[in-house]
Amino acid sequence: MKFTVLSTSLDPVSRSRWMAELAAAQLRAAGHPVTLLDLRATPLPPFDNSTCYAHPHAALYYAAIREADGVFLAAPVYNWGLGAGAKNLVELTGSTDPERGLHGAWFDRVVTLLVSGGLDHGYLSHGAFAFGLMTDFRCVVNPHFVYATGAAWAADGVPGEWLAGRLAQTVERGMDLSERLRDRAYRSVWEV
DSSP states (O other): OOEEEEEOOOOTTOHHHHHHHHHHHHHHHTTOOEEEEETTTSOOOOOOSSGGGGSHHHHHHHHHHHTOSEEEEEEEEETTEEOHHHHHHHHHHSOOBGGGTBOOTTTTOEEEEEEEOSSGGGTTTTHHHHHHHHHHHOOEEOSOOEEEOGGGEEETTEEOHHHHHHHHHHHHHHHHHHHHHTTOOOOOOOOO
C-alpha cells in the first residue's frame, strides 16, 4: 500500500511534525512506501481558487493525496480547531475543476488524524474538520486518532510511554482500514 503523511504545522518546533515523522517511520518499517510532505519545507500558497493551482507544490500535494491508499494528517490545534495550514491544504487539493482536470484528491481517502494541542480538554477540536472530510469528500476518517499535549512527550521528538503506544496503535488501525477499503469499486463525486 502507498501512504501519504502530511505535516501541516508551520511551527519550527512542531510536536505534530514529530508525530508525522514517527508515523512515517512505522509505516516504512511495515514495508509500505511513504510520501512525507511538510508545509514548512514544501509550502503552499493561500487558496484563492485561481492562481494557487499554478504553484509548483500544488500538483505534488494533489498527487500524493490522490494516489495514497491512506493519508495521515498531522496538525496542531489553535483556537479550538485545526490550524489554518490543514484547512488551506484541503481547500487547494480538494477542488474539482473539469477545465483544469481536477477531481478532489480527498474523495474516498482513508484519513487518520495526528493532533497536537495545548490543553487536555481540546481533545475533540478536530471534530468539525473530520466531519467536513466525511461529508464533502466521503473520506473514511479513522476513529482511532492521536491527540497529544506537550505533557505526552518525554523529550523533543521522543514520545512518552502513553503517546508511543497510542501512536503505534493509531497507525496500525490506519493501515488496517486502508487495507480493507483499498479495493472499493466506487468513486465518490460532489453531491448536493
